[in-house]
Amino acid sequence: MNKNDHEFIQLRPQRIVKTKAWPMNIPVKVEVVGVSRTMPLSACLCEVETEDGIKGYGFTAITEEDVVASAINNVIAPTVMGRDAITTEAIWEELNWVLTPRGQSGYASHAIAALDIALWDIKAQAMGVPLWRLLGGAREEVPVYTTFGFGFLSQEELVAAAKHWVAQGNRRLKMTVAGEAMRHRHRRDLEAVIREDAARVMAVRDAVGDEVDIYIDANCNLDPVHAFKLAKMLEPVNLGFFEEPVLQNDVRHLSELRRRTTVRIAAGQNEGQAFRFRDLLVEQAVDIIQPNVAITGGFTQCVRIAGMAAAFNTSIANGGAWPFHNMHLHAGLANGGLVEYHHPAVLLCEQIFTGLPVPENGVLALPKSPGLGFSPNMDAVEEFSRNPSACGNGKG
Template sequence: MKISNVEAFWLRCPIPKEKQHASDYGLLTDFDMTLVVVTTEDGLQGFGEAKAAVGSSGVCSSIVHCIEQELKPLLIGKDARHISRIWEHLYNGTRDHYALKRGRKFPILGRRGLTISAMSGIDTALWDLKAKALNVPVLELLGGACRDQMPAYASGGWAGVDRIGEQLNGYVSKGFSGVKMRVGVMDDTVQSSIARVRAAREALGDNIKLMTDAHGTFSVPEAKQFCRGVEDCNLYWFEEPISPDNRHGTAEVRASTSIPIAAGESEYTSFDIRDLIEVRALDVVQPDSAIIGGISEAMRVGHLASTYQLELAPHCWGSAFSFMAGLHVAFASPAATIIEFSLGGNPMMYELVQEQITVKDGFIDVPTGPGLGLTPNWDFVNEYKQ
């Protein structure tokens, strides 16, 4: 199980025009991801995803360089089974022996940002690799499944006030009992966001879970105004109301409303999540396995959520690899009760891998395949790698 090679591929695939959507990020015409491949001396391979951006599009060249030029030399010859030890080695650098001896971190300067994203892809690939070697799903190594199936919510909702109800009910017609819509500066005014949410709730009725996501674009006063305007709409949560740089502001928004506040997709490591929890900024914790530090760190966040009796809802907007990483974490975490399922144009979810990821009657079954349960479509990789 010694590591013989580490590769990273920046994939950029065009989104079909009929599946493109516009948000505060602009019109999304391409989907990007970094596919990470870790190979052992006996030829076994594990796969993971590293992200350059929370959304669909992002330039991944820096992550590829970090993995292949900075982290790969540290990994060659290491035992791929020692996942925790490798995480500490990459996070602490040349002082990792102090960290392991003293039992506390001596981190490198790049302890946040793209270095952690790069580590995320490697870490997930190592979990995939080890679970495949043992012929079990990753979640078995995380403690086993807490449930046999999990409800999924449809993540989308960009239509204007006249069509948002129709769009969201289109998701409901596919079997979803929970839906998420986007709000914030893409609507130009707070009142426009409020009107869209009220239209959505009226169209959906009372029995469908409705979430909103502002992508961190409201100011604190705007977020409070929005909350007052939709207070009676029974929102399941309000996601990233303001900039992730302002955790105290997020706490201020949370203190002003009864609507549960969700955040965490833009955070690096469990330390950032700890800081959000300490200022009482959230009710729902949303780590992204391709950003937070891989499956290892996502599970640490899951333990924090359980300890503080918060809901864990992994951010799963990405390729099939980060989706399945989040899914395995969710099934293994007592605090997770619902999983995100992208309804946007996403070729990385369906064409990148040979397996088909399906939701039936609004539920997704516990993963049973070895590792993450995914096999890359190498024709797709070769066609779209940059």
């Protein structure tokens, strides 16, 4: 075959000339069924620019935004200066050794995630394709579930909110349980906590009927004993999954819980190292594994984790919010699953990004434009970064 018989894409190197991160504290005002609550959420935006003028934007959240921004600006930026942004695998591996040389995770995983997302945004723009197509283009839309049920809602308000979201076309709903029950300053009698949680979930089930999927999330706030008790109480509810039921995503306790209940178990959204997902899979600790591109080391690592899940015939889903970044992973891969349309997180994104898609009837259509398909509002980003105290401590 003569090479002149075909057109070849000549993808020139995209040398990095600038990397910058902005830490932000953003006030998010949640208003539903007559209830209004403002909460501060933290986030960090990362911009990478190449010598050709292509700019990619990465993002991370649910962390100490100042620490992550400092890691990007003072450690990652000089490390990647002059590197070819297209070489995402090589850059990810180097950053992994720079930031997590002995298997640590924590803030390093968030910082790598923000940089990696920006690089994939650049790569897709340079190739002229949407990011989800670059990742494999398995589907043009993804199913979403709506996270709506928070502890500040009374049971009556929770039921009204559930009905509201179902009326808007949402057939998959997630609510939080356990609050911050295990944390010292919020510590409560766990028996009372789980009884109250069970009553709240059952009330929502009675209100929306059996045709709506219900998921719950304990955010790693329960010990194994009370996680098991709550799961058994809620077996008749036919939950879609019980997310992060036990402290620290303890693999041994998750595995035991999964064997002792019919409720499906999900976890992984806050893990930073691939071996943690390996352990969850090998120990048969989860029914659904939840890598999050904004937390779990970006697209580079989440694609690997999704491959492991496929080899174990285990479903993947987005947990931990940030649907507009995670939708690309789940649309790109053949084993992609549910994407979390976390209401407060979406409200945050709407304040700093433009061009965000809106789900219709429980489905989110992927953008057709190259890269991520949406853009940061840099005036808003700069304002939130300049005024971090405007909304409290930012650790909501």
